[in-house]
Amino acid sequence: MNSPFMEDVAGEIASKILEEKKNSGESVNELYRYLLGRGPSAEEQAEALALLGGTEVGGDPARWTTLVQALLGTAEFRYVF
Amino acid sequence: MTTRRHILQSSSTGFGWLAFQALNQRWAHAAAPPKTINPLAPKPPHFAPRAKRVIFMYMQGGPSHLDTFDWKPELAKAEAQKVQKYMGSVFEFKPRGQSGLMISEAFPELAKHADSLCLLNGMKTATNAHQMATVALHIGSESFVRPSMGAWIVYGLGSEGEDLPGFVTINPIADNGGAMNYGSAFLPASFQGTRLNTGGGGVAHLSNGRLSDAEQKRQIEFIQKANRRLLGQDPGNPEIEGVIQSYELAYKMQTSVPMTLDLDQEPGHIRELYGLNDGDTERFGTQCLMARRLAEKGVRFIQLTSPGWDHHNGLRENLGRQCHSIDKPIAGLIADLKQRNMLDDTLIVWGGEFGRGSGYDNEAYNGRGHNGGGYTMWMAGGGVKGGHVHGSTNEMGDTAATGVMGTHDLHATILHLLGINHERLTYRYAGRNFRLTDVAGEVAKDILA
Numbered sequence: 001m002n003s004p005f006m007e008d009v010a011g012e013i014a015s016k017i018l019e020e021k022k023n024s025g026e027s028v029n030e031l032y033r034y035l036l037g038r039g040p041s042a043e044e045q046a047e048a049l050a051l052l053g054g055t056e057v058g059g060d061p062a063r064w065t066t067l068v069q070a071l072l073g074t075a076e077f078r079y080v081f
Numbered sequence: 082m083t084t085r086r087h088i089l090q091s092s093s094t095g096f097g098w099l100a101f102q103a104l105n106q107r108w109a110h111a112a113a114p115p116k117t118i119n120p121l122a123p124k125p126p127h128f129a130p131r132a133k134r135v136i137f138m139y140m141q142g143g144p145s146h147l148d149t150f151d152w153k154p155e156l157a158k159a160e161a162q163k164v165q166k167y168m169g170s171v172f173e174f175k176p177r178g179q180s181g182l183m184i185s186e187a188f189p190e191l192a193k194h195a196d197s198l199c200l201l202n203g204m205k206t207a208t209n210a211h212q213m214a215t216v217a218l219h220i221g222s223e224s225f226v227r228p229s230m231g232a233w234i235v236y237g238l239g240s241e242g243e244d245l246p247g248f249v250t251i252n253p254i255a256d257n258g259g260a261m262n263y264g265s266a267f268l269p270a271s272f273q274g275t276r277l278n279t280g281g282g283g284v285a286h287l288s289n290g291r292l293s294d295a296e297q298k299r300q301i302e303f304i305q306k307a308n309r310r311l312l313g314q315d316p317g318n319p320e321i322e323g324v325i326q327s328y329e330l331a332y333k334m335q336t337s338v339p340m341t342l343d344l345d346q347e348p349g350h351i352r353e354l355y356g357l358n359d360g361d362t363e364r365f366g367t368q369c370l371m372a373r374r375l376a377e378k379g380v381r382f383i384q385l386t387s388p389g390w391d392h393h394n395g396l397r398e399n400l401g402r403q404c405h406s407i408d409k410p411i412a413g414l415i416a417d418l419k420q421r422n423m424l425d426d427t428l429i430v431w432g433g434e435f436g437r438g439s440g441y442d443n444e445a446y447n448g449r450g451h452n453g454g455g456y457t458m459w460m461a462g463g464g465v466k467g468g469h470v471h472g473s474t475n476e477m478g479d480t481a482a483t484g485v486m487g488t489h490d491l492h493a494t495i496l497h498l499l500g501i502n503h504e505r506l507t508y509r510y511a512g513r514n515f516r517l518t519d520v521a522g523e524v525a526k527d528i529l530a
Contacts, residue, residue, distance in 0.1 A: 003286040023100075040462050042308070066292065068299045074307045075324040 001073050007065070010072060015065035024059055026053060028067075035071050120271040120326060121247045123239040126500025131464020131529070132428035133241075135234065135495065136372050137413065139404040141254050142211070143393030145437035145449055146457035146478070148172050151202050152183035153478040154195070156439055160393055166440030167477065171397040171447070174230045180468025187404035190395035190412035197415060197424070197470040199460045199528050203472020203484040206435050207449040211391070212257045214434035217488050219262035221517050230383035230492055232265040232272040233517040234499060237506045241379030244333035245341065246275035249375055249505045251368045253512025257434075258486050261383065267510040270323025271330075274384065281368045283342040287335055312406050333372075335469055354417060361402075365409035372484070373417055376427055390433055394444035415461060428498050434454075439479040454482035458491070464498045486525055493522030498529075 013034070014022045031043050040048060051070065052063050053071040071077055135277030148170045157169030172185035178195035191198075205213045213223040228236070231248040240247030250263045253276055263274030263404040273280055277283045305328060310322045312378055333454025344352070347370065353368045368385040376381050387407050392400050411431070417493030418424040436456020455474035462468070486494070493503040496517065503522050507514040516522075 001286070002289045007291060039194075044310075045304055047306060049084050051299060062291075067294065070303045071307075073304050073328075074311070075321050076307065076311050078324070079320065 001069065006069055006072060010065045010069035011061075013068045014061055017068075018059070018061060018064060024049060026062075028052075031068065031071065035068075035077055084140060101339075119501055120269060121240045121330075123241055124237065126178050126238060127502045127505055128500050130498065130500030131426070132462070132498045133426040134376055134380065135231075135428045135430060135463070135499070136376065136414075137231075137382070137384050138407075138429065138431045139384060139386045140407075140431070140433035141257070141386055141388040142343070142391045143214075143433040143435045143437060143456070144390040144403070145392060145396065146202070146455075146474075147437060147439060148396065149185050149187055149404065150183075150200050150459060151357055151436075151474060151478055152185075152450075153439070153476065155476040156478060159477070160446065168439070168441040168446050168449070171400070178468055180354055182470065184467055188408050190408045191415075194415045194461070195414055197419075197461045198467060199434075199465040199471060199524070200301050201458045201460065201471050201484075201486055201491075201528070202474060203308055203481040204432070204436070204456045204458050204513040206453040206456075206488055207479040209435060209453045210521065211434060211451075212452055214451075215254075216258040216261060218264070218432075218434050218491075219258065220264075221488060221492055225518065226261060226264075226266050227515070228266040228272070228515060228517070229261070229263050229274065230241060230269040230495070231263060231274050233269050233506060234382050234496070234501075235272045236508065237496070237501050238264075238381055238499060240381045242375075242381075243379075244330075244337035245375065245378055245380055246330060246334075247272040247380060247402060248272065248382045249277055249380050249385075250274040251277045251371055252279055252386050254386055254388060255386065267436070267515070268500075268508055271326045274382075277338070277342070277371070279364065279371065283338050283371075285335065287338055288495075289335065298332075301328060308365035340497050341378055342371055344370055344374075351417065355413040355518070359409075361406055364378045364410045365407045366413065369410040369414040373414060373421075373423075376418075376423065392448055393442045393450060394446045396435060396444075418462065424462035426463060426493065428465070429461040430447045430458065430495065431460070432458030452479055460528070465528045466530045467527060471525060484525070484527065487521070489518040489522035492517050493527045495529070496525040 017031055028045055029039050032038060048067055052059055053069050121272050147156065150173040156167055160169040161169035170185060172187045174183045174185045177184050177192040180196050182195040182198060182200060184192040184195055207223055208214050208216060217223045220229045235247035253263055262313040265273035292300065304461065305325060308321060308325045312318060315321065315415045354407060355366035359368045365387055372383045372385055390403055418427055435451055435453040438452040442448045442450040457479065472486060475482045476479055495508060503516060507516050
């Protein structure tokens with residue numbers, strides 16, 4: 001989780017998502033589809049937005065990196081069940 | 082059908098959630114609420130234990146017993162008469178301490194603690210191959226994937242360290258079974274060994290430079306919610322439970338590991354005692370001092386590894402150098418545990434996967450091959466007799482003759498000293514109960530103090 005590799009990868013994915021300049025809700029949907037191959041549930045969407053600290057368009061890239069890093073750390077991403 | 086287990090695990094007040102909530106409150110308040118469900122919580126032993134914890138010093142490659150702890154004068158005579166390839170000890174043996182244990186000059190410092198050592202001179206193992214013998218020593222089986230000894234012990238007893246793993250292995254080998262030697266196999270993942278390194282702060286990427294503590298806590302909570310939801314879809318999945326528990330522990334280890342492993346906190350005379358100021362002994366000395374600090378924190382099973390004991394040739398020089406590299410560190414650890422009144426309830430176990438043969442191997446009169454049929458391990462502290470020799474090899478030193486202890490006997494004895502009946506420590510998997518000692522194992526009652 002803390003390795004520079006994880007942070008770099010998370011940062012790259014975050015900037016890729018942000019480049020598309022969608023609103024945060026749409027970006028979260030896209031991020032889930034990109035990483036987990038499915039859209040988020042309403043609950044997950046809310047938790048993700050809470051971690052981002054707001055729903056404004058764009059947002060703080062550092063917070064997006066934190067969200068991407070978190071998703072990369074979930075058991076769902078790490079293992080194929 | 083919805084089971085009780087399902088409800089407990091998947092509802093918003095499931096076990097994982099309870100544990101995490103409790104941790105959260107611990108972080109938030111100094112006055113911690115009582116601990117809830119924790120797989121590593123201490124569990125009562127079957128009977129009164131003699132040892133609370135184990136420090137297992139694994140000598141990878143198979144150290145020669147014939148040049149260190151098993152004195153065989155007949156071998157020297159055979160060498161003098163050039164009988165076959167027999168080769169006497171390359172080091173001189175002397176009686177040590179009040180007990181008069183015969184220990185070679187390869188271990189001058191350790192020999193000063195002879196009266197604390199219990200030599201197991203009748204050890205044997207089933208094979209002469211590194212991989213199989215190594216794996217057997219660690220997990221009790223040459224051929225199948227099984228939980229390791231440390232995993233069984235933590236499964237049986239839990240751990241007394243709250244913010245550290247119950248089973249730690251420092252600088253483990255990557256080959257000859259590798260992670261299987263400290264794995265948990267079919268036991269829950271929380272019982273597997275956690276690898277620490279002597280360099281780089283112990284654990285790679287332990288510190289988080291980017292997020293504040295509060296930010297990271299929110300991030301981990303986000304991950305744990307996602308993981309618990311996944312567990313809700315597959316209740317009881319041991320891998321997901323293991324991931325959830327490992328995140329909880331890893332978060333705490335960000336603080337506890339640097340604190341525990343900061344050897345700079347030790348005063349100069351202690352660092353000197355373990356040989357940290359000498360390049361020859363620094364490596365193993367660091368492991369020994371880390372072991373003491375982990376033991377003080379309540380870690381149940383600590384394994385240290387010294388690689389490079391496979392002396393088919395260059396025995397005199399290489400074995401001498403190897404012994405020197407661990408001699409002062411081990412003596413320092415024993416002395417330090419004694420002065421802290423910890424040796425009585427800390428069991429030290431020393432040895433390799435097998436010993437060495439009585440004849441020379443690749444180099445005339447200066448190398449020995451593998452020998453699983455008879456060799457030496459030793460124990461100290463933790464309820465074993467000091468200054469004691471248990472078992473023996475035949476007069477040429479290659480076959481265990483009396484007090485014979487095989488792998489299962491060794492494991493049964495270690496469990497016994499920890500207060501565990503090895504026949505009762507079972508785990509049900511694939512339709513039957515498994516044991517560390519399979520269907521064998523006898524406790525070496527003669528060595529109990």
